[in-house]
Amino acid sequence: MSAPRGDQAVRIMRSSLGRARGMGSAKSGLGHWWAQRLTSLALLPLALYFVLSVLLLEGADQAAMLRYMAEPWNAVLFIALILALFYHLQLGLQVVIEDYIHAEGKRLASLLAMRAAVGAFGLLALLSVLKLTF
């Protein structure tokens, strides 16, 4: 927050309540909140499945990866993991950026760049699983 600029502050002739009133949520905070919780719930079993998969695939070669992803349930669970994970981390990184980057332009640019990167790597992961499956 910037330092006080003395006289400017005095010119605001409205009460604190009058300025605060009506400035509550007018955006999509609730949807964001719910999406973060729902994806985190989905990620509880999916993260455990992922950890198990990492152990099962320890030292695997590409042929073993192909065999693993050729199993429909493995492919489905990996795709579900990727969708929930990248959606969840996008929601989280959005909050982090909004909390620490205050300048409007920089914040918007960071959010767009973050979403582009998350989208690109999410699609890369998704396509890779599909390619291994088929």
Added chain:
Amino acid sequence: MQDVREALMQGRNSAGKLVQRPLSPHLQVYKPQMSSALSIFHRITGVALSFGAVLLALWLAAAATSPHAFAVAQSLVDSILGMIILFGFTLALFYHFCNGIRHLLWDAGYGFDLPTMYRTGYAVLAASAGLTVLFWVIGLVIL
């Protein structure tokens, strides 16, 4: 003034001069507490795991590219540096997982009183350390 909310932060000091009130919490004079420490760990591990997700995507992409590309990826994972990084990611994952459950319980309205908050906090630290050790014991010793 850039933001009207700053108008709520105006006050007068003892000399009667208009000043901007400081934002709370005042981190520079705050005693470190478990509640705030675990909270910021949750955020830090979340950001770190986002980069882990990028590595996951690259690992899957290597597997989808060619046997050689995947062999290179696996040898990177198997290197000392790769193992150290992977260890960090497992610790971050298990911490974020356990503390995430704690957050979900708070969202459902449980565990807000201070003694419970401390108990679940220590439980999260113990569980994430325990799960990390278990993972590496299974990975390195058993499998």
